[in-house]
Amino acid sequence: MDVLLSEDERLLRDSVRSYLDAKIAPIVTEHERARTFPWHRLAELYEFGYVRGVVPEADGGDGASHMVLALLMQEAGRCWGSLRTTLNVQSMLARVLSTAGTPEQKERFLRPLLAGQRFGWFALTEPDAGSDAGALRTTARRDGDDYVINGRKLYITNALAGDFGVVLARVPDTGEVSAFLVDRAESEYQAYDIPHMPLRATTSCELVFDQTRIPAANLLGELGRGLALAMSGVNLGRLNMAMGAVGLSQACLEACVDFARTREQFGRPIAGFQLVQEMVVQVATLTETARLLGYQAARTLDAGLPGRYECSMAKYYCGEAVGQAATLALQVHGGAGLMEESPVERYFRDAREATIPEGTSQIQILHLGKHLLGVSALR
Numbered sequence: 001m002d003v004l005l006s007e008d009e010r011l012l013r014d015s016v017r018s019y020l021d022a023k024i025a026p027i028v029t030e031h032e033r034a035r036t037f038p039w040h041r042l043a044e045l046y047e048f049g050y051v052r053g054v055v056p057e058a059d060g061g062d063g064a065s066h067m068v069l070a071l072l073m074q075e076a077g078r079c080w081g082s083l084r085t086t087l088n089v090q091s092m093l094a095r096v097l098s099t100a101g102t103p104e105q106k107e108r109f110l111r112p113l114l115a116g117q118r119f120g121w122f123a124l125t126e127p128d129a130g131s132d133a134g135a136l137r138t139t140a141r142r143d144g145d146d147y148v149i150n151g152r153k154l155y156i157t158n159a160l161a162g163d164f165g166v167v168l169a170r171v172p173d174t175g176e177v178s179a180f181l182v183d184r185a186e187s188e189y190q191a192y193d194i195p196h197m198p199l200r201a202t203t204s205c206e207l208v209f210d211q212t213r214i215p216a217a218n219l220l221g222e223l224g225r226g227l228a229l230a231m232s233g234v235n236l237g238r239l240n241m242a243m244g245a246v247g248l249s250q251a252c253l254e255a256c257v258d259f260a261r262t263r264e265q266f267g268r269p270i271a272g273f274q275l276v277q278e279m280v281v282q283v284a285t286l287t288e289t290a291r292l293l294g295y296q297a298a299r300t301l302d303a304g305l306p307g308r309y310e311c312s313m314a315k316y317y318c319g320e321a322v323g324q325a326a327t328l329a330l331q332v333h334g335g336a337g338l339m340e341e342s343p344v345e346r347y348f349r350d351a352r353e354a355t356i357p358e359g360t361s362q363i364q365i366l367h368l369g370k371h372l373l374g375v376s377a378l379r
């Protein structure tokens with residue numbers, strides 16, 4: 001029972017959870033080991049409001065509340081980190097296309113994306129522009145009816161699988177950053193997977209643009225407004241990350257309760273030992289406090305308030321909390337927790353991701369510090 005949710009919200013959460021447990025959880029291990037992803041299963045998940053929920057009905061979406069989006073991400077995070085991060089990227093793309101796309105761009109990219117027929121990536125980070133995203137160096141030079149893109153992007157989720165993407169690049173004439181749609185069917189670029197620790201059913205790619213030509217009609221939004229467009233989705237991205245982390249904490253809790261009840265040492269279940277109980281209670285408390293901050297951020301956005309402070313705090317706390325929860329859950333499992341056949345081995349690896357993308361914990365602290373103290377430590 002979750003008294004902070006309405007009846008409809010509880011029903012949605014429970015039905016998504018049942019569906020993910022029955023249909024997706026059984027295929028997680030095989031995909032994580034093979035480093036593959038069941039792209040063909042996404043469309044059925046969109047029926048619950050994933051991805052479509054971030055888009056207004058006028059653009060073919062469901063126009064869901066932030067609370068509903070938060071619950072959807074929580075359940076995805078509880079089931080499978082690779083699924084949660086993939087849904088997050090598709091949601092961010094849907095959002096920018098709906099916000100800034102022309103009617104033609106919506107027809108070509110947004111409509112098939114919402115139908116689960118096209119999948120994309122979002123490329124902002126570069127080798128020398130991570131937390132300081134505004135320092136990006138990739139260029140998009142106008143040449144007749146085209147833009148010519150040159151530069152490298154790093155850690156781009158699922159750029160190997162996606163057949164289009166949004167790339168942020170600087171237009172040399174103005175020096176301002178703009179967003180461009182790159183379609184693999186019409187433009188040449190290279191994508192290389194970088195082997196990585198968490199989220200093994202996703203790819204984390206380097207993208208190389210070497211004289212990559214794209215039609216000028218692929219400019220997304222206004223010239224020079226690319227960073228503003230990326231930042232317009234910052235609250236949603238942070239809320240998604242925060243609630244995905246809450247779901248993963250919940251999975252850690254369920255795993256260590258099950259294990260502690262069945263594992264016996266010294267002639268009885270380890271659940272009866274006070275030090276084991278302490279670890280399980282710590283995981284539960286981390287999970288519930290994180291959940292409350294996530295709910296608070298979602299309700300703040302639904303109340304029409306800016307929510308930047310609340311989303312930043314939720315992203316910071318939930319990301320740090322899931323790291324502690326996963327460490328404790330692994331400890332409750334003893335040696336079994338380090339074996340790949342145990343779910344907490346994956347939870348532990350995936351939890352480490354939560355403090356990095358969508359603004360590291362340190363960057364969140366600086367945003368929160370500026371809000372509280374009125375002084376920016378960044379610039």
Ligand SMILES: Cc1cc2nc3c(=O)[nH]c(=O)nc-3n(C[C@H](O)[C@H](O)[C@H](O)COP(=O)(O)OP(=O)(O)OC[C@H]3O[C@@H](n4cnc5c(N)ncnc54)[C@H](O)[C@@H]3O)c2cc1C
Nearest residue numbers: 122123124125130131132155156157356357358360362363
């Ligand atoms: C799994 C994964 C998926 C990702 N997916 C995408 C994607 O799809 N698209 C995309 O564009 N990017 C993506 N990223 C990149 C991600 O957004 C960056 O990794 C993140 O912004 C941090 O940048 P960085 O890794 O270069 O670290 P850096 O910015 O180099 O930071 C290194 C360390 O320094 C700290 N630091 C930096 N500046 C300050 C400061 N001013 N004060 C205090 N501490 C500071 C950071 O907190 C961190 O601890 C992904 C990353 C990961 C790990």
